[in-house]
Amino acid sequence: MRIHEVAITARDPGSAAAFYRDVLEMPVAEQPHRVTVTIGSSRLIIAQQHRFEGVHHVAFGISPHDFDLARTWLNGRVEPILVDDSEIIEGPEDWN
Numbered sequence: 001m002r003i004h005e006v007a008i009t010a011r012d013p014g015s016a017a018a019f020y021r022d023v024l025e026m027p028v029a030e031q032p033h034r035v036t037v038t039i040g041s042s043r044l045i046i047a048q049q050h051r052f053e054g055v056h057h058v059a060f061g062i063s064p065h066d067f068d069l070a071r072t073w074l075n076g077r078v079e080p081i082l083v084d085d086s087e088i089i090e091g092p093e094d095w096n
Contacts, residue, residue: 003042008056009049016046023077 010016017035021028027038033048039060062070071087074080080087 003060005043005045006058007045007047008058009052010046010056011048011050011052013046013048020044025077 013033013035014030017028017030017037020026020035020037029036029038035046037044037046042060044058075087081089083089
């Protein structure tokens with residue numbers, strides 16, 4: 001499966017743009033009330049929605065061959081989330 005584009009909402013797309021641009025160092029295009037982040041061959045669209053409450057969770061698959069490289073890259077930019085003192089979180093056995 002390939003994700004071409006995902007659209008989510010946020011109260012402050014500018015803050016999201018700063019995170020993706022300044023912390024993750026990804027290409028970001030800002031427009032009034034909308035941000036587009038290029039992630040590989042995919043685009044993440046973040047549109048302003050003042051009434052937004054909650055959390056979005058978007059995950060991108062990483063080839064097992066690239067996992068260590070991706071983890072090293074990410075750990076150099078953000079603090080990893082730990083579950084049971086591990087930054088590797090296994091999915092259910094039937095996860096594909």
